[in-house]
Amino acid sequence: MANLEAKGKMSPWQLGIVITSALLTARLLPATTYIVISSEQFLWLSSALAGLLFYSAAYLIILLGQQFPNETIGEYLPRLVGKKFGAVVFLIFITVQLINIINCLIAITTLYSIFLFDQTPRAVLIIVLLLAVIYCTMQEWGTILRVIQILVLALPMLYGFYSLIWINFETLNLLPLWPDNFSGILQGVAYHTEYYPGYESLLVLLPLAARGKVSFARTVGWGFLLVTIMYIIGGIVLIGAISAKTVSNVSYPVVFAMKSVEIPGTFIERLEDHMVTLFLPVTYISMMLSYYVIGEGCRKYLNYNDHRPFIPLFLPLIFFVCAFTNTPDRLEVLRNFSMFIGLFFSFVIIPLLLILAWRKKGNIEQC
Amino acid sequence: MLNKINNKTAANIARQIIIAGISICICMFTTGCWDLKETQDRHFVLIAAIDDPDTVKESGSEKQPTAPHNSFPKHGTQDYMLSVQILKLVKPESKGGSIQSERTFVMSTLGTSMFDMVRDMLAQSSKSLYFEHLSAIVISEAAVKKHGIRTILDFFLRDPEMRWRTKIFITPGDAKAIAEFNPPTGEPGGPYLNGIIRNHKKNIHVAGSKTDVGFITRAIDNNLDYAIPRLEYIDNVPQLNGLALFKNNTLVSYADEYIIQGLKYILGTEKSAIISTNCPEHPNSEISYELFKHDTKLVPHIDGNNIYFTLDITMRGNIGEVNCPTSHNLHDSVFLHKIEQGIAQQVSKNVMDTWEFNQHLGLDLFNIKARLKGYHPFEWAKIKNRWEEIYSTIPLIVSVNVIIMGTGEHD
Numbered sequence: 160m161a162n163l164e165a166k167g168k169m170s171p172w173q174l175g176i177v178i179t180s181a182l183l184t185a186r187l188l189p190a191t192t193y194i195v196i197s198s199e200q201f202l203w204l205s206s207a208l209a210g211l212l213f214y215s216a217a218y219l220i221i222l223l224g225q226q227f228p229n230e231t232i233g234e235y236l237p238r239l240v241g242k243k244f245g246a247v248v249f250l251i252f253i254t255v256q257l258i259n260i261i262n263c264l265i266a267i268t269t270l271y272s273i274f275l276f277d278q279t280p281r282a283v284l285i286i287v288l289l290l291a292v293i294y295c296t297m298q299e300w301g302t303i304l305r306v307i308q309i310l311v312l313a314l315p316m317l318y319g320f321y322s323l324i325w326i327n328f329e330t331l332n333l334l335p336l337w338p339d340n341f342s343g344i345l346q347g348v349a350y351h352t353e354y355y356p357g358y359e360s361l362l363v364l365l366p367l368a369a370r371g372k373v374s375f376a377r378t379v380g381w382g383f384l385l386v387t388i389m390y391i392i393g394g395i396v397l398i399g400a401i402s403a404k405t406v407s408n409v410s411y412p413v414v415f416a417m418k419s420v421e422i423p424g425t426f427i428e429r430l431e432d433h434m435v436t437l438f439l440p441v442t443y444i445s446m447m448l449s450y451y452v453i454g455e456g457c458r459k460y461l462n463y464n465d466h467r468p469f470i471p472l473f474l475p476l477i478f479f480v481c482a483f484t485n486t487p488d489r490l491e492v493l494r495n496f497s498m499f500i501g502l503f504f505s506f507v508i509i510p511l512l513l514i515l516a517w518r519k520k521g522n523i524e525q526c
Numbered sequence: 527m528l529n530k531i532n533n534k535t536a537a538n539i540a541r542q543i544i545i546a547g548i549s550i551c552i553c554m555f556t557t558g559c560w561d562l563k564e565t566q567d568r569h570f571v572l573i574a575a576i577d578d579p580d581t582v583k584e585s586g587s588e589k590q591p592t593a594p595h596n597s598f599p600k601h602g603t604q605d606y607m608l609s610v611q612i613l614k615l616v617k618p619e620s621k622g623g624s625i626q627s628e629r630t631f632v633m634s635t636l637g638t639s640m641f642d643m644v645r646d647m648l649a650q651s652s653k654s655l656y657f658e659h660l661s662a663i664v665i666s667e668a669a670v671k672k673h674g675i676r677t678i679l680d681f682f683l684r685d686p687e688m689r690w691r692t693k694i695f696i697t698p699g700d701a702k703a704i705a706e707f708n709p710p711t712g713e714p715g716g717p718y719l720n721g722i723i724r725n726h727k728k729n730i731h732v733a734g735s736k737t738d739v740g741f742i743t744r745a746i747d748n749n750l751d752y753a754i755p756r757l758e759y760i761d762n763v764p765q766l767n768g769l770a771l772f773k774n775n776t777l778v779s780y781a782d783e784y785i786i787q788g789l790k791y792i793l794g795t796e797k798s799a800i801i802s803t804n805c806p807e808h809p810n811s812e813i814s815y816e817l818f819k820h821d822t823k824l825v826p827h828i829d830g831n832n833i834y835f836t837l838d839i840t841m842r843g844n845i846g847e848v849n850c851p852t853s854h855n856l857h858d859s860v861f862l863h864k865i866e867q868g869i870a871q872q873v874s875k876n877v878m879d880t881w882e883f884n885q886h887l888g889l890d891l892f893n894i895k896a897r898l899k900g901y902h903p904f905e906w907a908k909i910k911n912r913w914e915e916i917y918s919t920i921p922l923i924v925s926v927n928v929i930i931m932g933t934g935e936h937d
């Protein structure tokens with residue numbers, strides 16, 4: 160029997176699946192409220208523009224990866240920007256990944272403590288989930304990849320459930336179709352860091368993917384396109400079902416919209432609970448991937464043989480930040496910090512690194 | 527050497543014991559369900575009835591306000607009386623051959639905050655209250671006039687335990703009396719009320735579409751006008767009788783059966799309806815038309831400075847009943863066409879009366895404002911500040927097309 164765990168590589172299409180599955184997480188649930196506060200009924204337009212924007216960031220990462228094939232960000236940073244600056248940039252990269260895990264944990268445990276386990280202390284939920292993430296992250300890449308390929312099946316199931324919201328759809332809620340608040344829509348685009356997290360993992364995952372006939376830009380692009388279409392349709396149906404004003408007044412609009420669905424005569428009740436449950440495997444993928452990327456990135460940066468020693472290292476920090484961020488004020492600080500550091504890394508640091516890489520390569524070619 | 531090996535083994539054993547201990551501790555604290563509560567340990571609330579305590583006292587129908595409140599009046603004001611109908615999770619008892627059909631009981635308390643009152647009820651209850659199966663919220667007219675509906679519903683909107691498809695009713699009498707009602711069918715009162723409102727699609731005189739917690743919340747959020755079914759206690763049976771009309775947070779008026787009929791013609795919310803019209807040849811007899819397909823389209827138009835709406839209604843149905851003293855040839859297309867025209871005129875008049883009724887009250891139950899804003903956003907921007915004065919002058923042009931598809935099985 161083939162050793163399924165030993166495989167340390169993946170195909171370009173598998174890379175596309177991995178990145179696609181990391182994008183959709185429970186982070187989008189609370190984020191939808193404040194996106195709609197600024198974008199109003201044009202949530203769909205905001206999501207479409209954001210998809211384009213964040214794919215361009217992913218594309219820049221792929222271009223950067225092409226300059227250093229078979230190397231992760233931690234390996235080429237010291238050569239590219241020097242040891243000190245390299246350490247700072249690497250630290251920012253690790254922070255972006257850590258923040259994704261923290262945000263996912265906060266989003267999913269808050270959701271569960273409200274809708275499913277209201278008697279269980281949130282800290283206990285955080286520990287349980289963290290342990291489950293760590294257990295999987297401690298495995299080899301081959302095992303992690305297979306876990307992702309299985310859990311990603313929850314995504315169509317989740318979307319299938321979500322599609323029941325069409326029952327309450329009203330076109331009038333989407334009108335007028337002509338936007339009169341472009342600045343609000345653009346502000347909504349910035350908040351979409353919560354809708355498109357985790358693509359920065361490419362900086363570590365690219366060397367794990369075998370280069371073939373299909374380019375990474377294409378496979379990752381298909382993934383972004385799929386998720387963006389899901390967001391656009393999801394945005395249209397959400398606003399059509401419960402209206403932009405209501406979305407901006409509730410904490411979890413997607414769950415609220417699901418609560419509004421009733422199918423009389425069927426045994427299925429409380430559909431929102433099923434949907435909340437399906438968010439767990441979807442979010443788990445993103446957390447696990449980010450955690451693995453942290454471990455693998457550190458391994459390469461510090462020249463270790465194994466990524467495992469780095470996994471428990473960040474556990475207390477993640478737990479402490481998650482447990483500490485339990486008031487609206489702290490959540491807002493974390494949300495703003497996540498947004499700014501995410502945008503700064505993707506749209507300032509990555510382009511600068513790419514320009515530097517091109518310049519250095521140009522100099523070498525000239526020599 | 528042997529000592530070294532022994533030390534190493536001892537260290538290994540100690541390490542394993544520590545790891546096992548930590549694993550056991552983690553398992554003890556993180557596995558299992560912290561939230562476990564058996565079904566029989568809960569009190570399932572089926573109806574929440576909200577009254578104004580002063581009105582209940584005046585009407586004298588309040589037989590047993592909870593004993594503790596009589597002997598020890600609560601501190602502070604008492605704005606509401608909350609009564610909850612709770613499901614009995616025991617088999618109906620058999621007494622003298624007949625089965626006791628009461629499957630529910632009612633608890634009441636007084637207070638200002640709904641949440642506080644719910645917790646206060648634990649003084650009368652052996653189990654905690656559970657709202658996940660709440661079927662209906664009945665609010666008395668006096669309570670809603672005094673406090674406004676948004677304030678009353680606030681608790682039901684905030685608590686994640688609540689369902690969004692819970693039906694809301696307004697009653698001119700005591701809400702508690704409706705909570706105490708035991709349906710003749712033996713089913714609990716909550717699902718019974720929920721079932722009554724579900725039948726609105728087949729009864730043109732009863733409105734129930736978009737009148738639950740979710741839709742009312744949406745209307746309040748969007749600053750829209752809305753309607754809530756009126757439930758009246760007639761001959762010891764709760765009956766749907768009219769609609770309570772709300773503008774913002776305030777109960778403005780009631781709509782009778784005729785206006786409800788007009789509303790349904792305009793919005794097309796029914797699946798089936800019986801429309802009776804006078805026979806073209808026997809004016810004292812009636813012909814009943816069974817409507818089974820109803821399409822309606824309400825569209826705003828702007829022509830220069832004139833704003834008007836058009837309403838196109840297409841109705842398809844069968845002849846359901848003919849009460850004429852002599853029989854008619856229902857295969858005669860001219861005769862059928864006269865019936866179609868008669869029904870169309872009747873529907874058209876009803877629609878116009880309903881439109882004017884709404885304009886007279888300044889109510890926008892058809893989302894006129896949203897339609898105008900949606901279809902003509904630039905023109906809307908020009909007139910939105912004068913909307914209140916413009917609304918009452920907007921004309922409606924109605925076109926009703928009635929089609930008789932069949933004349934019944936036996937002529």
